[in-house]
Amino acid sequence: MMYRSLVTGCGAYLPAQIVTNAQLAERVETNDEWIRQRTGICQRHIAAEGEMTSDLGVAAARDALDAAGVAAGEIDLIVCATSTPDETFPATATRIQHRLGVPQGAAFDVQAVCSGFVYGLSVADNFLRVGQAKKALVIGAETFSRILDWTDRSTCVLFGDGAGAVVLEADKAAASANGSGRGVLSTHIYSDGSHHDALYVDGGPSSTQSVGHLRMEGREVFRHAVVRMAEAVDAALEANGLTPGDVDWLVPHQANIRIIESMGRRLNLPSDRVVVTVDRHANTSAASIPLALTEAVGDGRIQSGDLLLMEAMGGGFTWGSALLRW
CATH class of the missing domain: 3.40.47.10 (Thiolase/Chalcone synthase)
Known part of the structure; x- marks a missing residue:
């Protein structure tokens, strides 16, 4: 079962x-x-x-x-x-x-x-x-x-x-429910290690025996983020036989408002259907999506039955998406 x-x-x-x-x-x-x-x-x-x-x-x-x-x-x-x-x-x-x-x-x-x-x-x-x-x-x-x-x-x-x-x-x-049933409908994760130098930390126990600092080529990361997250979003919708018009809320990784707005436009979602916390939280990496989700659930924006789309990209490069019915 x-x-x-x-x-x-x-x-x-x-x-x-x-x-x-x-x-x-x-x-x-x-x-x-x-x-x-x-x-x-x-x-x-x-x-x-x-x-x-x-x-x-x-x-x-x-x-x-x-x-x-x-x-x-x-x-x-x-x-x-x-x-x-x-x-x-x-x-x-x-x-x-x-x-x-x-x-x-x-x-x-x-x-x-x-x-x-x-x-x-x-x-x-x-x-x-x-x-x-x-x-x-x-x-x-x-x-x-x-x-x-x-x-x-x-x-x-x-x-x-x-x-x-x-x-x-x-x-x-x-x-046993179809796409209208509650819960996590699907997740989609990817990586491409060839872009290591665009976003990494210059330390670690095996290399320098120190913690190191974050290093980033911002323009390169931005360019890949828009393309890769779009691919992950498309994969999630296609896997569930859904269209952008079915999405009620975009709950994105909070890295940069320009990337967030770009994804919202791609889904043709009005700005008030995109959860944004980057202005107050900045980029909290792996914490950003659940922080945004908790805020939108807590203030009543997200309601039972709403279709939520989550997407993110990070160093590695890694990227992915998740689709769930609240």
Whole structure:
């Protein structure tokens, strides 16, 4: 018997400290207008000293569990998408598992940078579909502020810290429904390692024995992002026999307002049907989609039965999409 994964709750956490564009302009040669025009970003949240990725992930996970009405002890799978783990090992997911008081199942990290949440959702969805797990937490948690070069104005203005999470539950009835049924309809993930030098961190335990800093060729990333995410969106719609007109909400990775608007236009969605948080959160990598989702669910925009399309692209390059009925 096959199952379908239902999203039964979502949660979010943002560090208390907010850094505005004006405050960044005091540290590096930039200004508020330059950042807003090119990225849409006005501010970002920065983790406090001693506040780790697992701390953010635990807070978001608890929020999602509360929303779902699920006890931590019922979870039998935790997938944490992150590029900024607490340590080289063990997996940050295992620290989250322990702190939540989850006594069973599996917990592991997924590393696909900004596509991490879509990758994590895909992995967990497949576990639930075949009955290998019944209730899962998928978490995107990042402290990108720890890997930024704060003298590089082309990158340090773009990123922020945060975490988002969803609870997935396996459901037999939904699996027999057609495209109108609730749950995760399909996920689509891709990668192409030939573009490594366009977006990477210049450190690691095997190469430099240091954490390193994020390096990016912005124009190259932008060019590929628009094309690759469009391909992933087309794949999701085609797999489910749907058209852009069927989509109620675009919940995109929050990297750059220009990319987000480009995808909205491609789907012919009005701007008020595209969830945008990049102005307040900046790019939180794997956390950006669940953070945006939680906000739109929390304020009532997303309603039961709505068709949601998620898409992302990150270093690697990695990219992907997910289509789900709320």
